[in-house]
Amino acid sequence: MDQKLIEQLTQWHEEDEHQQIVNTLLAIPEKDQDYEAVSRLARAYNNLGMYEEALEQFARISNEGQNDPKWYYRVGFAFYYLKRYEEAAQAFGIADTLEPGDEDTGLLLKWSRQKAEKQRRQEQWLAAKRAAASDSYDSAANYAPFAGMSLSDFWEDSEYARKSYISEPPTDELIVSVEEELGYKLPASYIALMKKQNGGIPKNTCFPTEEATSWAEDHIAITSILGIGREKSYSLCGDLGSRFMIEEWGYPDIGVVICDCPSAGHDVVMLDYRACGPDGEPEVIHVDQEDDYEVTFLAENFEAFIKGLVNEEEYDTSAEDKEADLHKVARGKFSPLLAELCAQVTEVEQIEQKIRNICTRIVEEKGHFSFHADERSYLMYDVQFWLYTKSYPDTSRQQYLDIYPKMIAFGGEFGQGGYAPSWITDWLDQRVREGRIMQQNGQLRFTDQAITEVINLL
Missing domain, CATH: 1.25.40.10 (Tetratricopeptide repeat domain)
Structure with a gap:
């Protein structure tokens, strides 16, 4: 050449x-x-x-x-x-x-x-x-799931869990219907647990691993266990359930997604039917989207997985995590989009430093960098919305929800590495109800008074 x-x-x-x-x-x-x-x-x-x-x-x-x-x-x-x-x-x-x-x-x-x-x-x-598939785990007639294990103190009781995860105990007809939709027979132990409580947040949310994942060097963490049904978004056949994660997020079509994780979709726990076939007793695996859908074996069966869950206190790194997040919010480079939006601001001096100051207070109070439904988180939702619609005034609700992760949620160095979309939609709905966000001709905008309040708070 x-x-x-x-x-x-x-x-x-x-x-x-x-x-x-x-x-x-x-x-x-x-x-x-x-x-x-x-x-x-x-x-x-x-x-x-x-x-x-x-x-x-x-x-x-x-x-x-x-x-x-x-x-x-x-x-x-x-x-x-x-x-x-x-x-x-x-x-x-x-x-x-x-x-x-x-x-x-x-x-x-x-x-x-x-x-x-x-x-x-x-x-x-x-x-x-595969060689041992004929000796399936639940073949014994006298098999009783969770024999000798008390489940009375297994689940966390909270309003959030009841609202987001827990459904009525599944009927036999519903179980058959869900299995037909998923294409797999659910383990007897899974069904037994769901008949005690159909979905929810366990008190113990960590499972030890011999290999590192994107979550930690020696364990994975789950947010919840999905219930049997369609009513809740986070249920097996809900709109954010197993098929959604496989078809929309690209997880391997080898079984059933049964647990979501704190990464908000970037890793999951699945029942793996590759070895046993759709009617057999599946293993439990962790699948890591962050590492090209890397599979890590967790447990021989669902009951072993449940019995192997441990409390997050076993892996308490809160002090180190807080220190790392404080450094992140103080020094981390803004995402290209957030940096672009801040560059357009003339109403507030040193807007980038003001954002860092708010996020530093959030980390100091929570111990980690995340936005939820508290006052300072809502301020940061407001700030991001103001910044974006100031530069891009012709923004619809869906356009904003689609662009939101590119500011801070997945912002790279100055980012949280994940978020729960429901926090954003809840905030947005509340601001609309309060009359602070108006929708005209399909476009969203803050009222002039709301903009003044955000600027004053900054």
Whole structure:
């Protein structure tokens, strides 16, 4: 390739214009594409998430790439994101040998080896479970779920739990209907627990793990256990239930989502029917969207999962978490959207620092960076709404709900890493009832008086 084209491709790469790179290089006849061109084309495919296409291109120059650590690194990158971890580890290992000390290569090599080992264990576990599928967990006629375990003190009793999760005990007809809709037979222990209380928040919300997840190094946490029914949004067949998480959030279609987690959808607990089939006794797994839907085994069956739950006090890191969140709100970089909105403000001096001050008080009072239904959280909901509609006045309710996570909820360094959408809709509905937010021609806006109040509070 000539130097001018190389410089242009480099610029596009730095500007994340990877499709432009692909289009340009594909326009060159294949016989005229040299090693550099094919390598850059394959890298662009990698950056577009088109890993199979990338591997096809890398295969074309495999002989020339045998002594090029970048070739092995980029091949390993494609294998890694295709979850072909054993092959990724081999490629990164050679890259590391050819160019020792590269930090990116070393890190991906470490991750590939860890995931390859985990993948091997899971394959062995699934094979063993399939071989033993005929000896199903609930086959014994005298099996009694939770024998010797008292469930009287299992559930938390709160207005929020009753409103959001708890339904009437399921009838046999409802259970059959839900199973038909889900396509799986629910475990006897799950049904037994739901007949005691149909959904809710357990007092013990943590489950130990041998491997790290996006939540913690040694455990996962759940928010609730979904009930059997359709009435509640957070029930198995509710509008935010199992099928929603699989069809809308992309979770693997291998079973039933039974627990939501504090990440507000970015990890879940599922019943896994891969080994036992839709009528068998499923294992319980954790699925981590934050790590490309990584699966972590939790328990042999639902009863073992329930019995293995422990109180969050077992993993109390509140002091460290508070210190980390205080540093985050004081120093963390604002999201691009929040920074853009703040740059448009002339009514309040040092608006960014004012936001940091409010959030610092929230962390000091709660011990963590999160907004709920308290006074300061509502102020921050108001501030974000004012900032956004000031810059984008033609905003509908749905447009605002869609854009909200990009300000602070998932704001990166200055972010909470998650949020519950119901907090935002509840706040919005309350402000409309109070007459502080008006809706005209489908567009939302603060009243002039409400804007003055927000500015005065800031």
